[in-house]
Amino acid sequence: MLKDLRDLPQDTVIVADLCIIGAGAAGITLARRLRGQGHSICLIESGGFEFSEPVQDLYKGGLVGLPYQDLDVARLRFFGGTTNHWEGMCAPLMPMDFDRRSAVPLSGWPISYGDVARYYGEAQEVCQLGPLRYGLSDWLEAERRLPDLSRVLSRVYQYGPPARFGSVYRQELVDADDVTILLHANVTEIMVDDGGEVVRGLRLATLDGTTATARSGRYVLACGGIENPRLLLSSDQVHTAGIGNGHDQVGRYFMEHYEVWPVDVAMTAAKEKVQPYFGFNVDGLYIKPCMVLEPKVQESLGIANGGAVLDSTAYNKDVTGFVALRRLLNGVREGDMAEAREALPLIFSDLDDVAQGAWRKVRGQRYRPLAEDRQAVSVKIYGEQVPNPDSRVTLGDERDALGMRRPVLDWRLTDLDRHSGVTSARIIGEGLTGEGAGRARMAEWVEDEGWPDTLEGGMHHMGTTRMSADPRHGVVDTDCRVHGMRNLYVAGSSVFSTCGYANPTLTIVAITLRLADHLSTRMAGVMQAVHGAGD
Amino acid sequence: MRRRTFLRGATAAATCALMAPALSAPASAALASPFRPLASDAARRIGEHYLARNPDQRSHRALVAGLGCSAGAGWREACDAFGAARQADFRAGRTLTVDGWLVAEAEGRLCALLLCAEGGGGC
Numbered sequence: 001m002l003k004d005l006r007d008l009p010q011d012t013v014i015v016a017d018l019c020i021i022g023a024g025a026a027g028i029t030l031a032r033r034l035r036g037q038g039h040s041i042c043l044i045e046s047g048g049f050e051f052s053e054p055v056q057d058l059y060k061g062g063l064v065g066l067p068y069q070d071l072d073v074a075r076l077r078f079f080g081g082t083t084n085h086w087e088g089m090c091a092p093l094m095p096m097d098f099d100r101r102s103a104v105p106l107s108g109w110p111i112s113y114g115d116v117a118r119y120y121g122e123a124q125e126v127c128q129l130g131p132l133r134y135g136l137s138d139w140l141e142a143e144r145r146l147p148d149l150s151r152v153l154s155r156v157y158q159y160g161p162p163a164r165f166g167s168v169y170r171q172e173l174v175d176a177d178d179v180t181i182l183l184h185a186n187v188t189e190i191m192v193d194d195g196g197e198v199v200r201g202l203r204l205a206t207l208d209g210t211t212a213t214a215r216s217g218r219y220v221l222a223c224g225g226i227e228n229p230r231l232l233l234s235s236d237q238v239h240t241a242g243i244g245n246g247h248d249q250v251g252r253y254f255m256e257h258y259e260v261w262p263v264d265v266a267m268t269a270a271k272e273k274v275q276p277y278f279g280f281n282v283d284g285l286y287i288k289p290c291m292v293l294e295p296k297v298q299e300s301l302g303i304a305n306g307g308a309v310l311d312s313t314a315y316n317k318d319v320t321g322f323v324a325l326r327r328l329l330n331g332v333r334e335g336d337m338a339e340a341r342e343a344l345p346l347i348f349s350d351l352d353d354v355a356q357g358a359w360r361k362v363r364g365q366r367y368r369p370l371a372e373d374r375q376a377v378s379v380k381i382y383g384e385q386v387p388n389p390d391s392r393v394t395l396g397d398e399r400d401a402l403g404m405r406r407p408v409l410d411w412r413l414t415d416l417d418r419h420s421g422v423t424s425a426r427i428i429g430e431g432l433t434g435e436g437a438g439r440a441r442m443a444e445w446v447e448d449e450g451w452p453d454t455l456e457g458g459m460h461h462m463g464t465t466r467m468s469a470d471p472r473h474g475v476v477d478t479d480c481r482v483h484g485m486r487n488l489y490v491a492g493s494s495v496f497s498t499c500g501y502a503n504p505t506l507t508i509v510a511i512t513l514r515l516a517d518h519l520s521t522r523m524a525g526v527m528q529a530v531h532g533a534g535d
Numbered sequence: 536m537r538r539r540t541f542l543r544g545a546t547a548a549a550t551c552a553l554m555a556p557a558l559s560a561p562a563s564a565a566l567a568s569p570f571r572p573l574a575s576d577a578a579r580r581i582g583e584h585y586l587a588r589n590p591d592q593r594s595h596r597a598l599v600a601g602l603g604c605s606a607g608a609g610w611r612e613a614c615d616a617f618g619a620a621r622q623a624d625f626r627a628g629r630t631l632t633v634d635g636w637l638v639a640e641a642e643g644r645l646c647a648l649l650l651c652a653e654g655g656g657g658c
Contacts, residue, residue: 150626263637427628429637434625441635 002174004048005185005206012212014182016042017523019202019216021187021231022223024081025505026491026512028165028173029126030220033516035176039523042214043179044204046186047078049166054207054401058186061226062396062408066455071409074459075224079183080166082224082459083505088162089288090129090506091155092120094305096295097384097500103302103416106253106387109497110469110478119510126509128163130285139287140280146273149431151297155307157503159279159286159366185212188402190219190235190243190488199488205402217526218487218519222512225254225461225494229393230407232465232475232482244465244482247472251393251464255385255499256457258413262425262446263379264313267438275371277310286366290382291428292501303420305384307501308428312369313376314350320369321350322357377438379428382458382501383421388414393464411457422446460504462493480515491515582650584633585643586657593658598648602641617645 005012018034020027023045031043047055055078061071068074075082093116100108121132136145136154148154173179182204189203191213199219204212221228229251233242242250267274279288291308298305314320318327324346331339347354353370360367385391396408422442429440445452468474471483476495482488491512493504586593592601599608603616624630624639631638651658 151628426630426637430625430628430630433637434622434639440637442632442637444635447635 001177001179002181002183004183005204005212006208006210008210008212010210010212014042014180014204014212014214016040016180016214016216018042018218018220018519019044019214020220020222020491021202022046022081022221022227022492023079023166023181024222024224024492025083025165025508027220027222028080028169029509029512030222030491030516030519031173031176031179032126032169033513034520034523035173035179037178037520037524039178041179042216043173043181044185044187044202044214045079045181045183048183049079049170051076051078051084055184058400058402058404059227060400061406062398063411064408065391065410065412066451068409068411068457069459071226071407074457074461075226078166079170079181080164083163083165086162086505088127088160089157089503090124090127090160091134091157091290091307091502092117092132092510093500093502093507094292094295096298097305097498097502101299101304103299104304104386104498106473107498110467116507116510116514119513120506122513123506123509124158126163126513127506128160128168129158129506130283134158136289139282140276140289144273144276146269146277146432146437147435149291149428149435151294151427152431153292153294155290155292157288157290157307157309159288182214185214186402187214187231188234188404189237190221190231192235192238192243192485194238196238197484197486199485207401218489218523220489220491220515220519221465222491224492225464226393226407226409228490228492228494229464230395230404233395234404243488244475244485246484249466249468249471249473249475252389252391253387253463253466253474254391254393254409254411254461255387255463255496256411257460257499257501257503258383258385258417258421258451259380259456259458260383260421260425260452261311261316261378261380261454262422262443263429263440264443265310265377265379265429265432265438265440267375267377267432269437271371271373271375273437274310274375274377277377278312278315278371279366279368281365290501293424293427297427301423303423304386304416305501306421306424307382308424309380309382310377311380312371313378315369316378316380319346320357321347321353322367322369324350325354325357379425379440381421381425382503383417383424384499384501385413385417386420387463387466387498388412413451418451458503460493460499462496462499462504465490465494467495467497479518480511489515489519578646579650579653579655581633581638581643582646582648582656585631585638585640585647586650588631589643592644592647593651593656595648595651595658598644598651598658601644602648613645613648617641620644 017039019042059072076084095113098109098113185204187202191201193200202214232250324343328343357367391412395405398406432438433440465475480489604612620641621639629640650656
């Protein structure tokens with residue numbers, strides 16, 4: 001069922017068995033999985049069903065450290081959360097991502113790959129992907145592939161439609177008798193009892209001044225890797241440093257998938273063999289090949305994980321024909337005639353790509369550049385950022401419209417991150433050259449200090465309430481429950497202990513399904529006890 | 536070094552392999568024979584770079600041995616050994632970087648050999 005807090009009387013008290021804070025990929029998955037089990041669930045969402053500027057403004061925050069996308073650009077605050085603008089790019093974590101690795105500080109999850117992997121199949125369906133197959137040979141026959149490279153695994157990313165969780169699963173949840181979607185309800189405080197171990201309620205507020213309280217037996221924080229620590233840190237009435245922050249761990253270990261292009265390759269392989277590496281379609285699914293160094297190679301080199309894809313260098317520089325056409329149209333639309341003039345010759349010099357791009361668009365397929373003979377490609381790394389306590393989210397002095405302190409992100413990468421990304425790309429460049437597929441050259445920035453101006457993050461916010469067996473090294477335990485709290489859980493990529501190279505959503509869903517099973521067992525136990533007591 | 540220049544230079548080594556069957560001069564003095572392939576500027580630069588990094592290899596003998604050939608090998612043997620050595624180097628990550636370009640050690644050795652055969656490189 002559906003409610004809007006703006007329409008409820010002032011100081012209403014909402015009661016449920018479970019409160020889920022945030023209706024993004026994690027929150028929606030959790031509500032769907034737990035509905036129909038005899039529990040009342042309240043799914044609390046700050047926004048409505050559509051984008052709203054005043055609500056989105058609540059996501060603004062400060063940036064220090066490495067350059068980063070504005071925080072209100074990197075995520076979305078309405079029903080469906082950031083899946084409202086994601087690309088649908090998915091891959092599971094690898095078994096090695098859960099292992100303790102000698103070169104990666106604080107690596108090793110307190111749960112095993114198997115604990116998460118058994119949920120990946122269902123997560124594939126939730127994310128509207130294909131079968132759980134991520135080897136390149138599962139999707140592309142050998143004669144269409146580049147030679148296999150020594151020391152390198154050939155894998156793929158799968159792209160879903162992409163699944164907009166807010167649209168795809170909205171009606172199902174609206175129709176569910178045991179789920180209440182509460183829109184325009186902002187949690188301004190997680191209230192804890194005097195003992196400090198039990199959440200006794202949530203303080204709610206709308207932007208127009210309505211306030212309320214939500215109470216339940218259990219609470220799940222599912223607001224993303226920046227908002228989760230923000231809420232924990234802001235709830236400081238009993239725990240003065242914030243909930244779960246007895247060891248100063250909340251907000252630390254912010255991890256991103258950094259994106260860099262350390263190597264270019266002048267390909268000599270036939271264009272027919274290069275083309276699939278720019279992406280291809282199988283039965284409506286879009287597949288993008290990806291290369292990853294074998295785990296034992298990573299270990300021997302002392303580097304972290306990284307996924308490498310081959311992109312057209314021209315595409316990277318926004319100068320393929322079809323991209324130029326988009327630039328032209330945008331330029332005309334925005335009155336930027338200089339941009340339009342620059343794009344025009346690019347279009348005429350690459351008409352095949354324009355035609356192909358337009359044809360794919362008509363068919364509803366993703367654009368991918370047209371490969372040429374002697375194609376210049378760039379090796380793009382989606383790098384695993386290693387856990388770093390100095391890379392973190394804190395509370396700033398500025399306040400939002402609800403009076404809450406805005407978050408400040410201090411994104412910091414280390415020399416190990418840089419070394420890992422460059423080394424992965426170099427080995428792939430060496431492999432392609434050695435097998436006669438091309439000739440590789442390191443990018444100029446590699447010879448210099450620091451990171452290139454083109455450094456980007458994938459807008460994946462991970463690790464800020466990381467999972468750990470020991471409260472001194474993280475925020476949640478193996479059940480995703482906040483250390484020291486009896487009834488407060490966290491869902492989403494903020495619980496990742498390490499992040500691998502894979503985009504996080506598939507794993508967010510898998511871990512949330514695992515959490516749902518845990519909560520289901522716990523809540524069933526409560527029901528049994530209640531009913532048993534009545535007998 | 537520009538892409539085209541480099542590629543021309545780096546493939547001097549491959550050219551050498553192609554020319555090998557035509558090089559009939561037997562071992563021993565063959566490396567100094569007039570039939571030797573001519574080094575391009577890029578190949579010389581790669582050779583210089585290799586020798587700068589490996590000063591202990593500034594001799595025909597060391598360079599030829601590095602390619603897996605016997606001490607008295609000529610161009611033909613060197614070029615025959617080159618392809619496999621190059622691939623093995625790339626597969627194992629035995630590479631150097633010249634103006635950003637990734638070069639197999641075998642390529643570096645062969646370019647150094649060309650340089651030495653011309654009387655350069657301090658051999």
